Amino acid sequence: MRDYEIYTTVQNESLNIRGDRGEDEFRDKLVEMLSDDQFKVLNNIYIPSTNEKYLGQIDSLLIGKRNIYVIEIKKWKGKIEGDLSDLEWIVENNKDPKRKSPYYQNKYHVKEVRKLVSYLLPKESQIMNAIINMERDAVFNIRNSDRELIFDDVEQLLELIKEIENKEASIITPEVNDKIINKILQRHFELLEEMEFKINKKLLAKHNLEYISGN
């Protein structure tokens, strides 16, 4: 939708389409590799943004048996260089090679998810920041001294998640799982309605249409 594009953080249309393709590829791989039905996945979830004009967006949120994974999916071509502490990474396949660090960007997403659901989670559970570049035609050179979940191979990432989740017994019960999902979806719809209200108000006034509530 045109008006959503204006209000979300994604502004470059070609990048947007590439990103969407990456997200679809990731979704298919995830379904293929994570065979346990206790894994629940929410794709494209809205969260508040630092800038009130925009909506933040989580590409994929994976709720496992022990932890939650907030996954940022990229489809960046070329040589990608940077450090965990860098605010920007260098992607050598572009006129403007500096791109916002997805790790840094996703840190904020993790913080928002923590605010929402940490009271529901058992103490041992973690909310993890995971970055995956789905582009095969890329040289990923990110200095990852803290061994964070930053990968350019989707199978490696999903295998690691499987390993972490299967190492010990499940601690997130199906009831808690449902509560987490409901809480996240509830926030998603609240933000969606807020944003629609803003867009509607502006557009309706412009086109002399009556205001219709988002409810």
Add this chain to the structure above:
Amino acid sequence: MAEIIKERDEKNSSLVFKTVQRKIANQESNSKANINCVILFLALMLGKVYYFQLDQLLFITAVLLIFSFFIDLHMKRIT
């Protein structure tokens, strides 16, 4: 198999919002069609004036009209 609770393109806009968007799109396409009719009419008028060499004053008026119309359209696009 992992259960997908929400797909990427699912639940990202309400029905009300979609309806409003459709109404606005209809309004925009109607106004575009009207503009195209006006342009066609002016072009025909201009052609008639030019080929039949009617009144020179009418010709200049038509050119000015078309010119002002395009300026107006351009300004609307900018704002």
